[in-house]
Amino acid sequence: MKYFDYAASCPLDQEAAEVYVKAASTYYGNSSSLHDVGDQANELLEYSRAQFARFFDVSKDGVFFTSGGSEGNFLAIQTLLTSNVKKGKHIITGMAEHSSVLNSMEKLRQAGWDITMLPFSPDGRIDVGGFRDAVREDTVLASIQHANPEIGTLQPIEEVGQICRENGILFHSDCVQSFGKVDLTTVAHSVDALTISSHKFYGPKGVGAVYLNPALRWDPYVPGTTHEGGFRPGTVNVPGIVAMSAAAEKAVIGLDVYSEHYRELRKEFLNSLDPIQEKCIIYEADLPSTIGIRVAGLEGQLIMNEANLRGFAISTGSACQVSMQTPSKTMVALGVEGKAAKEFTRITLGRETEGEDVRQLGDALVKIVRENL
Template sequence: MEKIYLDYNASTPISPEVAEAMKPLLDQFYGNPSALHWAGLPVKELLLQARTQVAELIGCSPREVIFTSGGSEANNLALKGYYFKNRHKGNHIITSKIEHPAIMNPCKFLEQIGAKVTYVDVDRDGKVTLEAIKKEITEETILISIMHSNNETGTLQPIKEIGELAQQFGLAFHTDASQSVGKVPVNVNDLKVDMLTIAGHKLYAPKGIGALYIREGFHLEPLIHGAGHEFGLRAGTENTLLAVGLGKACEMAKQHVEDCGIKDLTDYFWIQLKEKIGNQVVLNGHPKDRLPNTLNVSFVGRVGQALLDAIPQLAASTGSACHAGSIELSPVLKEMGVSEEVGMGAIRFSLGRYTTKDEIDQVVESIKRIL
């Protein structure tokens, strides 16, 4: 078996179209986009084009797109920036127990400086309920942040309904959509969100670039102070090279996001696993409301990492951690109520634009042979 990559949720390869779009920035266009001369003005135009491409993918104005160094920075800007600017209104934030560390750790930091954070439970499928959020809202609540889709299980959250709830109470609403942008349709107005995080390397753009959508009229305190770059919200000369890459990736995503090919392949993968392995394999996450490329399964009574170690040609991941012979269950699966016997055998397979049916067949046969 040759090398097979089924870890697209961890990172995607840079698409050829994205690489081609970035090439002119390596030699031809080198000016500072803030400079008002022949070297700077074309770069400024390329930056605006990239911002427009991002905006068109998520249905907002280019002025509402702030380029960042990635999803983690965008999440930090959303949470800390909103809290620092609006803590005179209240100090309470609501999030979930299965958020990415790029949400959990900023929340823990804010708790150290006076914020109160409520981490709501999820159900067996990894979903947050409206009731769980609504009952935690107080007069001090200023912000709700719930991920659009979970990076481990792919479970999609009821973002539109939570957004409507936030509007009803006059609260700001942020969603970390790092895993879902480019995989499912995302429109900020349909989802009723005020801030939304994008990570470039999850949708075939380079690492080190991301974006934060901020609805016009919402005010944040910058994390990086300096000159007035990014509408005054992120000082520092813009990384035009990577921004152009993200813009092209978003343009490409518009063409691929409605394509059912990856979902069909993921469904085929799950069917083959059930047919060849039977009751030894169980699904983690919602059976339907999940990312079309994500398949998180547990091989009952086995250790997921040991299985992956036995197939060194396969790139996939497991949320559980191994420490000196003991298994620490993935925090996400733990919060979902998955037992240790099932959870320790979890593997996340995430498919992508370049995955083939032949690769899936090879992986299924390899797993069957090992089991």
């Protein structure tokens, strides 16, 4: 099986796996325990915290570890709402946010919050002017995803962050899809909180991190929480965090090399689709590893199933919505409606992907389209 679903999850990097085993078997103490074994685990934990602070160019006092992106998004949003920077019950977010953010917003809506959900412009981005127009006196929080997981566009986080600062609005960004693919230092300086997830950049599953501006005063979401400075309850997953740190360092160091690799593969793949070019809509991407396609008249589910039978693992969008067989949130945010919104297919590239792989996938998609249209 040729794998083209790296935006859903990546294989564990071998070096990160070795780090995990070493930490789990040698530095197995609870990092909160007040003995030497616990101290050794805590030293590893704090080393990893300092590493992520360096990746973001922020204070390590603002770095907290979580069980992944979904929990990180939920806790970041809920924690920001306890800071009481200003009074109000209005939040701005995007229509194409990850389900963990949208579900959090629905929970807040049920609790009496007013939520404004912004669509995309035709270029797949939040319109900065539209965001400014959505701001109200009682707007207290905004949550805008940095990288769209389906078409690979990057949102104007710096510009939105400036509007938030001017209006006293706290700003969270889901950076799960962008960490390890682009430099996040500017983003980290533009937000009050951001979220990342280990398995999106070749680290282990079940671990992630949140940056929360240490200048803010906030209350633990779960009262009485002591782990991670009160940000998250539960014994800290030190081996997973250390392995994530190793994977993150490799991703950050290799940013330019990997990006060039993806650009070359993307170009080769799109060239292979020339025979069906007139039937395809290819979405432009800031992340070259993400390729979003619509084939007029063919549901993405059919293309995905046919590709799977031919030995290619592709997707119809974000893994958190695929099982529901609902239209792509990105297509809906772009104003694509009805059957057309279900025509979307996503292909994402990884470090292991080679030129021959994308050529074979392209040939397979050409045959699938010709056989079904």
